Amino acid sequence: MISSCPVALEILMNMDAHTPTKRKVDDLQQDFLRLRKENEALRFLLQAMSTKCNTLEQLIREKNIERHDQFPVAQKTTQFLVRTDSKDNTLIVKDGYQWRKYGQKVTKDNPSSPRAYFKCSLAPRCPVKKKVQRCMVDKSVLVATYEGEHNHDAINGSPLGLFCCSSSTADHNNNNNIINPINFPSHGISANINNNDVINIVSPSNSSRPVPITLDLTLSGSTSNQENNGSAGSPQNSSSCAQNINCESRIEDYVAYLTRDHNFTQALAAAVASSITRPSADTENQ
DNA sequence: CGTCTTTGACCGGCGC
């Protein structure tokens, strides 16, 4: 039974490894049953969300086809924030694509750090461009603006794809608190990461009753050995992650931590549930 | 020698 639920098995093993005295079998079984229910609920929610996502994508595709008959296609623009070492002067964002730098300019709004211009060189005719500039407030944060859509796949997939966000909401240089607004357009969920390593998930803005959900990424409960990073086990605190050669393996660790975090799974489930149960105004208005 | 980066020049849009 346990072997059919690897996440729960991993959680149980981890719990066992971190408690000096073995807990009673009954307690472990209760924990396991609770986690198994959560796991099943999350699986159900994921399936429901995928179904809804596919439906919405189909609708959007149909609407775009209608629209393209009347208007030229607008260029898709997205924006990322990447935390790097502030001492690192390079404007390199490892996003799974290969880029050729074709220009650099000092801009008026942020004269202390020049803006670099890149073109995607992974495919011969890929139209995608990106601009990378350091955040004026936090020099350790790179602001990468992508224009256009790739006509090919990434080298190893796009590790930053999850953090795709709309550029229209970003005003990073003038905001001391919110670093990166993240939008999940197809689900109507948006989220903010603030300087306290907390993601604030906000349900669709068109909702009459927005449900804010806070995900604490400081992982204060983690007892794993992150002291080597000097960052007390916080993934966001490891400022050199984007430049670090061990970044990939650490990302796996962070994902493992998150799956062990009861608050995270609960908040995630609530966010997903709210996006599914609440009818989308976009689809209703169409 | 080929590829990539750097950097000054150039171009076009926009506001006055």
Add this chain to the structure above:
DNA sequence: GCGCCGGTCAAAGACG
């Protein structure tokens, strides 16, 4: 028309 500014070009240099 002029100046400012962001974006792009392309020659020169660096590098493997």
